[in-house]
Amino acid sequence: MADRELTPRIVVVGAGPAGVRAAQTLLEAGIRPVVIDEAARAGGQIYRRQPTNFRRSHEALYGTEAARAQAVHDGFDAIAATVDYRPDTLVWNIADGQVWTASERGYATLAYDALILCTGATDRLMPVKGWHYAGAYSLGAAQVALKAQACAIGARVVFMGSGPLLYLVASQYVKAGAKVAAVLDTSPLSNRLRAAVDLIAQPGILADGVALTRALAKAGVPVLTGVTPLEITGNAENGVNGVRVRLANGTERDFAADAVALGYHLRPETQLADLARCDFAFDAKTRQWLPKRDQDGRASVAGVYLAGDGARILGARSAEVSGRLAALAALADLGHKVDPLTLVHLRRQVASYARFARGLATAFPWPHEQAANLPDEAIVCRCEAVTAGDLRRVVNETGAKEANRAKAFSRVGMGRCQGRYCGHAGAEVIAACANIPVEQVGRLRGQAPVKPLPVAIAPEGEE
């Protein structure tokens, strides 16, 4: 461990835009960080790379974001051999000042002086009856299939939910030659007008978004707003055959489809911050618990920093900036000199992205009211097929109104996704059933391992 004596060890978890920019910033200051990512190739979600034998261009893959994707990829490729880069490695726990990793080489622990968590986000989901059928996928999944594997999730795809990704992924499907049956947005159009005051903070991104909607209309894809999802139709054996929704005018309508891409914007991956014992606070605007952090990304625990969508869903451009800021905060706390003007400049950018994100939350709100109306037979926990009725029974019969207690009795949140896809909706079901504000339900605590571990790997060692 020669270099541990020379430089403090900073561990960056995640090699998306936030992690890449954090690592670069550390290296510029003369510190060689450890960069750990579960994925085989750096880039993260939005700039996810295709396998090495695929040939589509950056333009084909990333559209308007091609130049940014290229810059992040090139930026990381240039430092990959210099930093201590550990791809295909999962951080499954944080405890005792160490990260606990698992990879094909085995299990290992690694002590850190500073820890920068850039863990990104996953889709935020509200269940709908039938969402466990084969052929129902998350919106992000639909995009991954296309980006990473050049596939559509079905021959006729309905995009249902809300948020900017709904329009983005649907138009990427159209462009790639897939059949899009409809785009069904739960948010009413009027919300977008109310959101304009904040969305204008990023006129370029706003214009890109408007262009997407236009492209969909031009391609003849029905785009409907203010829609209420009623059911993903089909059966348990053969999977999805369509969706049934209530339109804004109150009529019900069926759309035939063999696949549904479902999602309501994103939720940060905060399990590691939780295991590192960071404090969380309830965000009333988006109705979720988020790890506390200062304007530069310092968490409530000394030596832990949060950047990118894993801290706040502010998008890829902001992730690059907050990754830099978090690295600078870590450097400053370790006694390095940091240029105050750079900090001011970066903070200002993040503030602008935060305003834009507030606009998105107004335009495309989390449809929490759907939870109260979920039929009892609708599955909430896809992992273990626990229904809304099962969860309500637990609330009514045991009086369990706190998320972790209700989980213990109902198993919602206990399955193999560890509450990533049912946690927010489960809390809303409990809140509606018990007639209490959702923040009183609390949040599911993160638990190690943050993902199921392969059973057959050996200890690798301690560093």
Add this chain to the structure above:
Amino acid sequence: MTQGRFVRLAEQDRPSLTLYVDGQPVTAMEGDTLMVAMLAAGRVLRTSEFGDGKRAGFCLMAACQDCWVWTEDGGRLRACSTPASAGLRLSTSQPGASWPTAN
């Protein structure tokens, strides 16, 4: 029902490879994940242990764990994040599992 669930839209000039799903040969391409290999040729990945029917994955980003398949000697693979390899022999149910299983 022989048609695949996933539709290939590009990158179709890759060398092919053969793997086996429940003993049946499946033709896939180099660079496919197991999930794409199985769903470009078929409709499902596995049967839910909780009696709610067939599953074909959900998130494709290694987060939901809905895409588990098994090697014939009982090893568990996450189909959305495991590359397909020639000659691999997969099972859509856990070999020798007690029924139903938790996790």
